[in-house]
Amino acid sequence: MVTHELLAEETINQLIQQINKEKNLLFFSYLTQRRDSALFIGQYVEGHLTAVLGYISNFPFPAFSFYCVNVNEVYVPELMTFTREVTELDHKIICGTILGTKELELFEAHNLLKNPPQTFLSMKHVDESNLLDSTISKRVIEEEFQNITRFLHEGGMKFFMSEELIRCPFYGVKEENQFIAAGGFHFYDRSYVELGNIYTHPEYRGRGLGKKLTSELTHLGIELTSDIYLGVLGDNLPAIRLYKDLGYETAAQVSIVDFSLA
Template sequence: MKEQLNLPDNAVGSAIVNEEVMDVLDSQLELVKSPKKLLLMKHIHQEALPPVDKSVLPLGHSYFELIESKMADLETMAFSKEELQYPFYGVMEQHELIAVGGYHIYSEDYVELGNIGTDVRWRRQGYGKKICAELTRAGRRVTSNVYLNVLEENTGAISLYQSIGYELMCSQYMVEFVI
């Protein structure tokens, strides 16, 4: 496959896999670094969503450069330009995007929140929760299957997600491997 795709010798692939697949792949792949454990969470409790906050705005095409710049600043690990086609929401303060979030997947069968972040100077003020709540609402208008992945060590984010109605479904691993 490497030859067919004309990939360089240092090409790296990545995937998110469940625990059973991880056990199989672990012995078959040359890992670039230790796999990161992720928790897959699903939105279950609609009643836990806080009231709509008017400071959270839908961000259209005119915001794409600003979103892309903010995603780079926040070093989101799974963001791709293609994901800009999905809805994004954000909070603006004095013409600056201070909090933003969007989706990795957005279809009538499955929605996965991602690309969520708050500028370091604005953290711990509830903006992440507002963004996540609006993303969840928008996702629930499309499907009842609204999910997100979070690093196991990110206990603050896990607590936030639980506070707005998410429950743990399973553990997964983010794997980077030599192709």
């Protein structure tokens, strides 16, 4: 028998202890740092939890995370139907998530994808000796929040959320009192740190600003924890080389996916 329900707090706590954080970083963030704003939709087969869809509504698009206990036991159409009922999302709306290889194959098998998937690398910092001794940036203060938000949005940082400026430190580089590079964190917590939204204005690229800024942000992360991550598109080879030069290595290769709930 297949049933669905919203997960209880006890089940969420159990999942935090059970999952591999490095291989399921997005889902782990839903369970922990995004927990207060997330909805967890569970599928049970013969009373055993087989799959979970985490949902957050405050992104610019319907944002999901997907976790499988056993990919061979998931009833995808039934899970999507229940998810539409709970979230009240139309079956045609385009949603976003990040999937591992087996989960991607599952979505493809049920014709859920709306665009070609994008390869995405989750990278973890492992070598502090490779970091630069740089102090080119300054912390963004509250009076600058509007300007930095505009700068990052104009730079195409679609995963940037303005609330991150309140939760996490952000740093910027200015020239003639205008931001030319900036970056911060998706999460800045002792459980783990995730760098994000590192952007240099096109006119100022080639000066090493991104490398120096990434190094400075990594130093800040080390003050909290040894679990420091960042994400990068798989075809962004210059950025991947830069991060490797700073002591990062690939922890997981996944795919960014646009999909529908039907």
